[in-house]
Amino acid sequence: MGNLTESLMEELNCETVFTIPIFGGIDISESVVVTWIIMAVMVLIAFILGRNLRIDHISKRQAIAETIVTKLYSMVEGMTGPEGMKYTPYLVTVLVYIGIANIIGLFGFKSPTKDLNVTAALAIMSIILVEFAGIYQHGVKKWLHKFTEPIAIVTPINILEVFTRPLSLCMRLFGNVLGSFVIMKLIEMVVPIFLPTVFSLYFDIFDGLLQAYVFVFLTSLYIKEAVD
Amino acid sequence: MNTLIAIGAGIAVLGGLGAGIGIGIATGKATEAVARQPEAEGKISKTLILGCALAEATAIYGFVIALMIIIMLQ
Numbered sequence: 001m002g003n004l005t006e007s008l009m010e011e012l013n014c015e016t017v018f019t020i021p022i023f024g025g026i027d028i029s030e031s032v033v034v035t036w037i038i039m040a041v042m043v044l045i046a047f048i049l050g051r052n053l054r055i056d057h058i059s060k061r062q063a064i065a066e067t068i069v070t071k072l073y074s075m076v077e078g079m080t081g082p083e084g085m086k087y088t089p090y091l092v093t094v095l096v097y098i099g100i101a102n103i104i105g106l107f108g109f110k111s112p113t114k115d116l117n118v119t120a121a122l123a124i125m126s127i128i129l130v131e132f133a134g135i136y137q138h139g140v141k142k143w144l145h146k147f148t149e150p151i152a153i154v155t156p157i158n159i160l161e162v163f164t165r166p167l168s169l170c171m172r173l174f175g176n177v178l179g180s181f182v183i184m185k186l187i188e189m190v191v192p193i194f195l196p197t198v199f200s201l202y203f204d205i206f207d208g209l210l211q212a213y214v215f216v217f218l219t220s221l222y223i224k225e226a227v228d
Numbered sequence: 229m230n231t232l233i234a235i236g237a238g239i240a241v242l243g244g245l246g247a248g249i250g251i252g253i254a255t256g257k258a259t260e261a262v263a264r265q266p267e268a269e270g271k272i273s274k275t276l277i278l279g280c281a282l283a284e285a286t287a288i289y290g291f292v293i294a295l296m297i298i299i300m301l302q
Contacts, residue, residue, distance in 0.1 A: 009299060168285070175288035182295065214281045 031112035102208025123170035134226035243290025
């Protein structure tokens, strides 16, 4: 038991890899470095798939790229509705990022979504986008007025929602990734062979991708509500 | 002290009860819906998976809190 607690604590702590020596030292933690790796992979894939695009006589590579982009776009656009369509690129990027971040644990990296700061940052970005979408669509006056809808008495609850929404987004993603990670560790401790492989299919791959989907779904639901 | 910590963690995990009941009800209703309208299966299963993922969150919160109790208090 003590051994397990120790190894869990070691995984939970996000160590500082190095420090940038400006402004009195900025700590770069492990999750940031893994995020850079994911970014590099995503940019590389986008670069390879996005070269030499043509209108007619498309190559196989371009066909693959078009399929991926249209599939992801149509998935997100179905959730945001026609008004929120301009936020699709951001949502798709977050979807791909969280998806890769959740399954990168399989390749021996520490997944960045296991760091509470990363999920908190994602949730704060989401809520800023949601409120911005509301202001951009309706103007400040109508946006403020929306807090008193449908009746004036719910105003405190509506204001509270601005804070509870990112909190629940952040905690849901973090808790799910951490939970599946801990369960995988426990299974590996009890049965070290074969069984972890089967469960890893569910906990690492299915659950990780599902949580990415849920995060983007909720964000787009909020955006849809804000621009309505 | 250790016993109390274990009991506290156990109580925190009780939150999983709600998630279990919720997912059970959702799956039952989804089965009914598919039986009534088999052609809408794709839409129903998509909604079901999403609902389950959301209902699961309560269980996850309980689990995280139990874990924190064990790790922080020891």
